[in-house]
Amino acid sequence: MAQKFRAARSDEERQARLQSILSAALDAFAEKGLGASRLEDIATRAAIAKGTIYLYFPSKQAVFEELIRTSIVLPVDSLRTELLAQDLSAQTVFGLLSHWVRNEFLGTDREIIARLILSEVGRFPEIAAFCHRELVHPVMEFLKQIAQRACERGEFGSNVLVRFPQLAVASVLVAITWNDLFQDVEPLDLGAMIESHLDLLQRAMRSDL
Amino acid sequence: MAQKFRAARSDEERQARLQSILSAALDAFAEKGLGASRLEDIATRAAIAKGTIYLYFPSKQAVFEELIRTSIVLPVDSLRTELLAQDLSAQTVFGLLSHWVRNEFLGTDREIIARLILSEVGRFPEIAAFCHRELVHPVMEFLKQIAQRACERGEFGSNVLVRFPQLAVASVLVAITWNDLFQDVEPLDLGAMIESHLDLLQRAMRSDL
Amino acid sequence: MAQKFRAARSDEERQARLQSILSAALDAFAEKGLGASRLEDIATRAAIAKGTIYLYFPSKQAVFEELIRTSIVLPVDSLRTELLAQDLSAQTVFGLLSHWVRNEFLGTDREIIARLILSEVGRFPEIAAFCHRELVHPVMEFLKQIAQRACERGEFGSNVLVRFPQLAVASVLVAITWNDLFQDVEPLDLGAMIESHLDLLQRAMRSDL
Amino acid sequence: MAQKFRAARSDEERQARLQSILSAALDAFAEKGLGASRLEDIATRAAIAKGTIYLYFPSKQAVFEELIRTSIVLPVDSLRTELLAQDLSAQTVFGLLSHWVRNEFLGTDREIIARLILSEVGRFPEIAAFCHRELVHPVMEFLKQIAQRACERGEFGSNVLVRFPQLAVASVLVAITWNDLFQDVEPLDLGAMIESHLDLLQRAMRSDL
DNA sequence: GATGAATGAGCGTTCATTCAT
DNA sequence: TATGAATGAACGCTCATTCAT
CATH class of the missing domain: 1.10.357 (Tetracycline Repressor; domain 2)
Structure with a gap:
């Protein structure tokens, strides 16, 4: 049960977080371009840690x-x-x-x-x-x-x-x-x-x- | 005369080297873009030292x-x-x-x-x-x-x-x-x-x- | 509790490392002076990577x-x-x-x-x-x-x-x-x-x- | 004769040039310190070429x-x-x-x-x-x-x-x-x-x- | 899963010194 | 003797990516 609930929440959360990363990345890229945007900027804008991005995307x-x-x-x-x-x-x-x-x-x-x-x-x-x-x-x-x-x-x-x-x-x-x-x-x-x-x-x- | 000759050759050489730097830079930029081209690439392609570029141009x-x-x-x-x-x-x-x-x-x-x-x-x-x-x-x-x-x-x-x-x-x-x-x-x-x-x-x- | 413990250890460690950087820097400065000491010297003496110094100090x-x-x-x-x-x-x-x-x-x-x-x-x-x-x-x-x-x-x-x-x-x-x-x-x-x-x-x- | 005359002139000139290098160096050092003074500054102030300094002094x-x-x-x-x-x-x-x-x-x-x-x-x-x-x-x-x-x-x-x-x-x-x-x-x-x-x-x- | 500390390769520019002319 | 073009090592700082916790 706990597992199931966690999985369910996880899935929703996963999507939400993925969107928030994309949205943060868009902001960052818009402001500075692709090369000049630091992963840390994106992470900060998405209110997560830098390493977390790598749980959702393999690279910048x-x-x-x-x-x-x-x-x-x-x-x-x-x-x-x-x-x-x-x-x-x-x-x-x-x-x-x-x-x-x-x-x-x-x-x-x-x-x-x-x-x-x-x-x-x-x-x-x-x-x-x-x-x-x-x-x-x-x-x-x-x-x-x-x-x-x-x-x-x-x-x-x-x-x-x-x-x-x-x-x-x-x-x-x-x-x-x-x-x-x-x-x-x-x-x-x-x-x-x-x-x-x-x-x-x-x-x-x-x-x- | 010697002076003149020297000056003349110097001038020719200067132009030649300037062209070779520009040509090397074009190759490098074409391959990697402006931002990603390292001055060292350009120098190597032009068969000169990195510092020499700065005798001809103030910056990349x-x-x-x-x-x-x-x-x-x-x-x-x-x-x-x-x-x-x-x-x-x-x-x-x-x-x-x-x-x-x-x-x-x-x-x-x-x-x-x-x-x-x-x-x-x-x-x-x-x-x-x-x-x-x-x-x-x-x-x-x-x-x-x-x-x-x-x-x-x-x-x-x-x-x-x-x-x-x-x-x-x-x-x-x-x-x-x-x-x-x-x-x-x-x-x-x-x-x-x-x-x-x-x-x-x-x-x-x-x-x- | 785990949080607290982790924070406490983290803090200790942070202080310890900060001290080790300062100590390494003092050694380097004493030997070569401020201008002539390379960040890499300090890092090597502190047995850390160059970039790590910038997690503790904004500049040399x-x-x-x-x-x-x-x-x-x-x-x-x-x-x-x-x-x-x-x-x-x-x-x-x-x-x-x-x-x-x-x-x-x-x-x-x-x-x-x-x-x-x-x-x-x-x-x-x-x-x-x-x-x-x-x-x-x-x-x-x-x-x-x-x-x-x-x-x-x-x-x-x-x-x-x-x-x-x-x-x-x-x-x-x-x-x-x-x-x-x-x-x-x-x-x-x-x-x-x-x-x-x-x-x-x-x-x-x-x-x- | 020519040799002798040249030598004589050379000697005087040598002293004069040596002094002008020292004077130029003093100006430069006073303005920027020892490390930050470029040999080229000194040469320019002395109205000679950079390499000439090495005919008078082995190093900065x-x-x-x-x-x-x-x-x-x-x-x-x-x-x-x-x-x-x-x-x-x-x-x-x-x-x-x-x-x-x-x-x-x-x-x-x-x-x-x-x-x-x-x-x-x-x-x-x-x-x-x-x-x-x-x-x-x-x-x-x-x-x-x-x-x-x-x-x-x-x-x-x-x-x-x-x-x-x-x-x-x-x-x-x-x-x-x-x-x-x-x-x-x-x-x-x-x-x-x-x-x-x-x-x-x-x-x-x-x-x- | 989430964190963020740690890593270390990467680079534009400067300048003392050398050396061919 | 004088030149000045050429050299190339040196350096502070950044940041994508990794990994122990």
Whole structure:
């Protein structure tokens, strides 16, 4: 009985603690970047001991990986599934994407994580592979499908976005990078920039009709 | 005469060694990044002693800055000046830019350095400021001018690129990042992607006419 | 109980290790001086790792400061407080001081630390300020009081020692310095020298009566 | 001929250059201490190249040693010889010494060198031996002779200063040290202190008569 | 499971000294 | 003789990871 109860409590607690570590890590990474964040910072923010982190994650890197999964992969999966299910026009999808990026991405933890991926993952090929498999590839496939459908329906007059769905999110990359490097010295309305880019792309796709 | 000769050779040698340090540093940075490259790596690659680097550069950061200057800022300045002088159509300019990026940037040291700027400069605010002042701002101003002229001539029907010249190079950012993170697992024809993007942008600009 | 016991042992151990670091540092400083002692020397002598020192002290300088505090400031404070409380004659106080210097100072760790203060503190202004505030100024004020009382009682016929209490310890400085620089080549009975000096001063003070 | 002329010029020049190195070294040491002065500073101040110093001195330490010789040993020798030759009373000698210390020592390069001896020589036993042999021992012998003569003449009633001539200069040590460590935080009239100390000593010596 | 004390490899920079010219 | 470029050992401090309790 005692055992059982303990196990039960343990399980709940384990999840709670895992979340608190991830949340603390996000705070720390957001403030200082991956390399400059000390495990002790994370532990302190999570109100646990440094060694305890190693009971939940095998390394600092693994914490980052899990953060990517919970903060980006899962929500993006949800959004993608939701949008796919509805058979919407490319225009509508782009509008919803633009809205999501501006409201649920820019200025949130997700943007921070995305920035960390862009800047730190180059030296961790396994994490790069993970991001590709779980995030980038699915998103690109999704965008391809949207573009493909739009071509078939006559909504798009070009298949460029089928070949290079990356272009649909190019301005998001620019926004993330600008925010990190130059926002202080030359602030830009990044939301407007992204929206303008998506408009341009759509106008170009229609101009071939 | 002896003096003169000595001075001359000294100067040549100094330049040669300076170049060999820059080249060694580029190799090291390309392999491990800016933060993770040890001065000793650079020295070893250049076949000199660690302290010798400090006869040529005041700090590791300064080495990187010089690398940026000689590999990117100067050539980009040249290109920009050359293009500005000729009063070309936006279409021609974009074509030349696309050509330059595909032939003089992708796959060269310049791409590596650009990648380093994108990924590591976030933690070195002075270098970020330097890049903005010497590289990004001038390039954006140049692109604005090109777009502005095109608007005035009736070549462009929208001033979006005047407001957000960043969009003109968004696909280059995508290419740099893709090359670093995902080219191994999913190779893309990045040159074609960039060219397609510039085509799309121009088609969109003309569609407003 | 277990908690309590653990805490108690932990505390003991912490104190023991702290002492062993201080002791190792004293050995190292005595042998090579403050600036020339490497943290690694101290760690090796204390049979711990270099990083461990930083669990007990924030810097090498802080180790030295703590050495000064525990070895000199505290015992000198005690002596001073004790002597002040008893309203003794200047003659008695000088006798007790002379005794303390010869038995509790010369030839002990305290002398070594005093020598370090004299020779190395010039390049560490914060430590100099600390020594003045915690050690030198209080001692000078104490000596002033003793001399002042002696004047008021008619024991001293001059107030020179009220103006320059430093003179009362001048011979101790000489002793410390001689011990460090010349004791090998020309040994002196430094205790006798100090005692003689104090006798001379007292005789001079009385000669004005 | 050319050889001879060169040799002649060389000799003069050699002396001049040697002096300019010593002078530059003094400036540097005065400003930063022995350890913190870079050979390059000294070379720059002397308007020569770093390596040239090694044509005149085998090491930085040797420069310091020579500085001691020319700045302190020689002038002190002169003073000593001069005073000895005149068969003066102890009172007169002490008066002249006090005058010399206050006017030719405190606040001059000599004080700086003396401070360097006190603080840095502890770790250079050969320099310590040199200082003892060439400076301290002769001065102590001189003071002994003065005190001995005074005893024999009935000027002094005690032979303490014969046994411990060091006491005669104890206040100078105090002054040098105070100047270096505490003059900023608690300025003292060090000249007056030294004069007071010599007065006290003489009064004490006479009180035994 | 949780702790946190201990570890020790890692690194940018300085500078006395050497030596080829 | 004079130069000054080159050397390379030296050092305080950090922090991811381990492990005894």
